[in-house]
Amino acid sequence: MTLRPPPSARRWLPGAGVLAFRRDPLGTLQRLAAAQGDVAVARFGTSRVFLLSHPDLIRDVLVTHNRLFMKGVGLQRAKRLLGEGLLTSEDDFHLRQRRLAQPAFHHARVAAYGTEMVKCAEATSEGWSSREGPIDVHADMMRLALAIVGRTLFGTAVEDAADEISRAMTTSMALFQSFSSLPFAALLERLPLPATRRFAGARARLDAVVFEMIAARRADPADRGDLLSMLLLAQDDDAARTRMSDLQLRDEVMTIFLAGHETTANALAWTWYLLAKHPEVERRLHAEVDALGSVPLGAGALPRLSYTSMVVSESMRLFPPAWVIGRRALAPYHAGGHAIPEGSIVLLSPYVVHRDARWYPDPERFDPDRWAPDARAGRPRFAYFPFGGGTRICIGEQFAMMEAVLVLATLAGRWRLRLHPPHVVEPVASITLRPRNGIPMQLERR
Numbered sequence: 281m282t283l284r285p286p287p288s289a290r291r292w293l294p295g296a297g298v299l300a301f302r303r304d305p306l307g308t309l310q311r312l313a314a315a316q317g318d319v320a321v322a323r324f325g326t327s328r329v330f331l332l333s334h335p336d337l338i339r340d341v342l343v344t345h346n347r348l349f350m351k352g353v354g355l356q357r358a359k360r361l362l363g364e365g366l367l368t369s370e371d372d373f374h375l376r377q378r379r380l381a382q383p384a385f386h387h388a389r390v391a392a393y394g395t396e397m398v399k400c401a402e403a404t405s406e407g408w409s410s411r412e413g414p415i416d417v418h419a420d421m422m423r424l425a426l427a428i429v430g431r432t433l434f435g436t437a438v439e440d441a442a443d444e445i446s447r448a449m450t451t452s453m454a455l456f457q458s459f460s461s462l463p464f465a466a467l468l469e470r471l472p473l474p475a476t477r478r479f480a481g482a483r484a485r486l487d488a489v490v491f492e493m494i495a496a497r498r499a500d501p502a503d504r505g506d507l508l509s510m511l512l513l514a515q516d517d518d519a520a521r522t523r524m525s526d527l528q529l530r531d532e533v534m535t536i537f538l539a540g541h542e543t544t545a546n547a548l549a550w551t552w553y554l555l556a557k558h559p560e561v562e563r564r565l566h567a568e569v570d571a572l573g574s575v576p577l578g579a580g581a582l583p584r585l586s587y588t589s590m591v592v593s594e595s596m597r598l599f600p601p602a603w604v605i606g607r608r609a610l611a612p613y614h615a616g617g618h619a620i621p622e623g624s625i626v627l628l629s630p631y632v633v634h635r636d637a638r639w640y641p642d643p644e645r646f647d648p649d650r651w652a653p654d655a656r657a658g659r660p661r662f663a664y665f666p667f668g669g670g671t672r673i674c675i676g677e678q679f680a681m682m683e684a685v686l687v688l689a690t691l692a693g694r695w696r697l698r699l700h701p702p703h704v705v706e707p708v709a710s711i712t713l714r715p716r717n718g719i720p721m722q723l724e725r726r
Contacts (some may be wrong), residue, residue, distance in 0.1 A: 305709040306603065309629050313636075319616045329625045330615070333636065335660035337615050338628050341607060342662070342669035349607035349626065361483055363527070365535025366675060374672075377532060381675060384433060384507035390679050393432040394579035397683050400427045401690035408723050414700040416718035418549040421687075422446050425541035425548070428683055433507040433536060434493060441489050449538060451482035490533050494526055507536065536676070543601035544680045546712055548687060550599035551592060553719050554646050555692075556699045561648060562692075565591055566726070569693045577690055585685055588692075590651035592684045593664075598646060600630035600666040602674075603713040630666055631713070639663035696724040 301308045301324065309331060312320040318334035332338060341349060350370055359368045366377055383389070404424045408415070426445060430438035438445070493508070503509045511524060511532055524532075555562045568587045575581055582589070605628040613620040620626065635643040639659050640650060649655065667674040674680070699705070700720035708716045 306631055306707065309604070309627070309632050310635070313629075313632050319618045327625065328621075329627060330620055331627045331629065331632070332615055333629070333632055334616065335633065335639070335662035338633065338662040338665065339660075339669070340615070341626060341628060342605075342665070342672070345613070346670045346672070348610055348613055350610055351607065360479075361486075362535045362539070363531030365531040365539075368535070369531075378675060380511060381507060381532065381536070384510055385675050385679055387678065389505075390682060391579035393428075393679065394577075394582075394682060394686055396432050397428050397686045398577045398690050400424055400431065401687045403427070405691055405694050408695060409725075411723060414720040414722050417552045417697060417721045418545070418715050418718045419446065421545040421548040421552075422449075422541065424687065425545040425683070428544075428687075429537055429541045432679075433540075434533070435504050435506045435508065436493055436496075438489070444485060445489060445538070448482035448485045449542060451478050486534065486538065487530065490530050490537065491526065494529050494533065508533065540676050540680070542712055543674075544683050546599070546601045546714055547592065547596050547680070547684055549715060549719055550713075551595040551684070551688060552697050552721060553699070553705055553715070554595050554598070555591070556697055556721065558646050561591060561646065562696070564648075565688075565692055569689050572689075572693075577686055577693075579682065581689070582682065582685060585689055587648065588689050589681070589685050590648035592681065592688065593651045594646060594648040596666040597634040597640070597650070597664060598644075599707060599713055600634060601712045602666060602668065603631040603707075603709050604629045605665075605668060628665075630664075631709075633663060633665070636663070694726055696726055697721040698724060 301322075308322075312322055312331050313333045316331075318332065318337060320331040320333070322329050322331070332341065351368060362368050364373065366374065366381065369377060401424065404420060408420075423443070423446065426438055430436045494512075497508055497512060501509075501512060503513060511529055513523070555565065565588055568585060572581060572584060575584065607626045607628070609620055609622055609624045609626060612622050613624075613626075615626075634640065637643050640663075662669060667677040667680075698721060700722050703717070703720045705719050706716050708714050
């Protein structure tokens, strides 16, 4: 096979590619794909970064040839917060840790979490009854998702620490955003700058919460059947039958505890935003929820919440929490007939692909009917990949979807949320796709 050289990068001045990406990462990726097609390349400083935007090319990187790639620069840097957890670890260590955690996410166990998810959502609804004035729905979804993860996966009530955890996460995100794609970012993050000192303080606060949780469970190590019990009791297959150290446990708990609630909360916040802007969709969702009548909300109700699930899927199409996935090529690679040198950074962007008119006509339109079975069947598998794919697909995909649907149904059964003017809502592409300065909304009881 004769390989073409990679497409020529636009002739930016040194650093201009980095600056463009820092100013507008989402727009920069969209413009690259529009200008250069399914295999695009940009020059970031002295490096070339490849953006692959066809579902077949994405499948090859994530599934068919996944062993030819490792995590990209962003997630390597995320180790400063998450350590060697499931999101950031590699190779055999990653596979071992994933096998240990997988039973907590088996179908039957996830279904059992549904009742607790609904209880947490009902507690949020009760809290809304006494609220006056606008709420920040993003902040409220963060608290709710944190409570759900704490109670279902770790058997722990974390509501009292929710605000502190949220502030620490926001501080951590801000550091990654401020240094994103800067040359020598790894060095800058280790200098005693104000931003790095704030990050160190935020990480220390998060560590205190997680290590306190681990210490309490070590003092009472009975198997409660949740994820933390599985990790505490897990043993290596070596002669010493060693268990995880507190540091290993910290990394896994930090990853699932924090990354898990962050992504679902963002998805829910964007869903409320889109519903407020599309009352016809909101009416159909309310009708479906109301039709449940006396059927209790929980995993058993999911088959009757098909439109609600379609609403969540369409929201994550437009605002995927994981807006870009980065990989580094471990060997020379070819994509679409183009040569990609060893060591190159390869980007796969759900945000870009999910807005491609080839797969989604009128792609900026919010249309949950795109997720009707016939419509879904007409699209390639990796035209939609909010949870990644292959061996690194998000371990909590089923958990997150059930959580989003049940939370949305529980709250929408009792409330309408209206955008509170004059706030302008816009996405911020940090580690996840958050709304800048939250989403102020006015509560209306149904």
